Amino acid sequence: MTTATPETIRQRWIATSPLPDDEVIQNYLADAEMMIFDEIPDLRDRLAADDAGTLAAKIALVEFQMVSQIFRNPDGIRQRSQSAGSYTDQTTYGVETLAGEMVLTPAHRAMLASGAKRAYGVDMTAGPPVASPLAGVLINGPLGTGPGGR
Structure with a gap:
């Protein structure tokens, strides 16, 4: 029984x-479900x-997309x-579509994957300034004794 x-x-x-x-259609759906499982x-x-039925809805969507690949251009034209004029009739077949195969794409696999696999990133922007280890150090002596002081 397909989803x-x-x-x-x-x-x-x-x-x-x-x-x-x-x-x-049912035969192709069964093939798609077999490939998925x-x-x-x-x-x-x-x-x-x-x-909740959310996974069943996702499987049904993936099955639809896989079966649609077959039915869109079944002749591969x-x-x-x-x-x-001279009774010309010409047909060009697409070599890539002649196989007529259903494919479970990486997007389909990601949709049906278990767990909450999420992409993550690292923030490389500068954060708050780090306090200098020389903060508060009197380099030129106390106020008024160094160069330019009063």
């Missing part, structure tokens, strides 16, 4: 190309303990041109 459903895909679909039947082993246990 996302074919209805989830249909509700979020904005491309002009039609989606396939629900059975095909294989790459993040503790996700099933965390999902079982997800009372980069360019198509047609002419009426």
Whole structure:
């Protein structure tokens, strides 16, 4: 049972190309979920303990994005041109899209990662001035006895 459903895909679909039947969508969703659970082993246990449903919503979003990669341009066509003159019909296929593979991106992994892993930084700006070790030392003698004193 996948977290996302074919209805989830249909509700979020904005491309002009039609989606396939629900059975095909469900098969791709199952593949996406299998990939997610294989790459993040503790996700099933965390999902079982997800009372608020936030993790389930994140998984559904990741599944939608992974399956959308497949359905956006299923033929892998980069360019198509047609002419009426000499009956020219030309199609250019994008080599990078021919594989038609779903990919779990680093952004997806970060979204589904356990724990509160946050980026951190170090403030390299100057802080408050540090008191000099010579503060209060009378270098030229007491007031009025040094050069320029009165």
